[in-house]
Amino acid sequence: MSQSLYRFFSLNDNSLNSLESLYLYFSKLKDFNDPFEGTQSRMLMEPKISDLTDGDFIKLQRFLLKGQQDDIEEKLIKLFMHGRKEHINEVKQSYLNDLYGIFIDNYETVNEDYFCCFAQDKYCSALKNKLMWSHYSDGMRGFCIEFDKSKLIDSLSQKNNQLIGMIPITYSDFYKVNIVDSALEILSNHENGTRLISKASNAITVKPKEWEYENEFRLQLNKNFGYFDLECIKSITFGFKADTSKVQQIIKSLSSSNIKFQLAKLADDSFDIDLTSYTI
Numbered sequence: 001m002s003q004s005l006y007r008f009f010s011l012n013d014n015s016l017n018s019l020e021s022l023y024l025y026f027s028k029l030k031d032f033n034d035p036f037e038g039t040q041s042r043m044l045m046e047p048k049i050s051d052l053t054d055g056d057f058i059k060l061q062r063f064l065l066k067g068q069q070d071d072i073e074e075k076l077i078k079l080f081m082h083g084r085k086e087h088i089n090e091v092k093q094s095y096l097n098d099l100y101g102i103f104i105d106n107y108e109t110v111n112e113d114y115f116c117c118f119a120q121d122k123y124c125s126a127l128k129n130k131l132m133w134s135h136y137s138d139g140m141r142g143f144c145i146e147f148d149k150s151k152l153i154d155s156l157s158q159k160n161n162q163l164i165g166m167i168p169i170t171y172s173d174f175y176k177v178n179i180v181d182s183a184l185e186i187l188s189n190h191e192n193g194t195r196l197i198s199k200a201s202n203a204i205t206v207k208p209k210e211w212e213y214e215n216e217f218r219l220q221l222n223k224n225f226g227y228f229d230l231e232c233i234k235s236i237t238f239g240f241k242a243d244t245s246k247v248q249q250i251i252k253s254l255s256s257s258n259i260k261f262q263l264a265k266l267a268d269d270s271f272d273i274d275l276t277s278y279t280i
Helices: 013-021 054-064 066-082 085-111 130-136 149-160 179-191 199-205 209-214 244-253
Strands: 004-009 023-025 114-119 143-148 165-168 216-221 225-227 233-239 260-266 273-277
Touching (some): 004 114, 004 149, 054 085, 085 179, 130 209, 149 225, 165 199
Parallel strands (some): 233 260
Antiparallel strands (some): 004 143, 023 225, 114 216, 260 273
């Protein structure tokens, strides 16, 4: 696992204030640049009775209503021993509709939270990622902060008095999710003592393959500003087109810290980015 998270910035008043005040801005998914963000409900298949066998229905009912064990066993016996097929199908369809609604409600809850996006190292350092510099740092006129991953998560949690959601992004072709399979997957994970995740819950972590170059990792808060400690910053790298006076302003203001300052510039003999120490 990468021990660093990288956040690319344009060099402007907002980013300078963020660095000076030691906070990160978190946004709702609907405000992201990918129009597919926050639309994960599109991945859910409309539930059909044929998706739910009698055995799976009984298994899920016992799991969801385990606090009412005697009552549910009596209801299940009565339903399957004495109920007409039409009535059984009505009960199952009602259950599927409720289950579908639960998944939709969970998605809507996630869409009300706030997220901050970071790049990670993959085949090379994220600091040499040409597309990240181009798309998120104003064509190398901005800068990139390298954070110590564990320190940042701990600091955000302590300073903002909440647990921090951690979401590694995966990249995939579009797929549809069967809610019965997902519910059974959650049940199986519960019985095995593992995290209650499924293809449906993972839908919030999936982006189209075109975004794979970002190798993205997200942090999740319930507010749009997350404060952190200066010790979380490992390095700050400036693009070679960055305003020199503003770069020097940043370096001087942080000169007493242990932060490493670097310059990202074009390699002399390739389409690569080279990193060197930044000296005033």
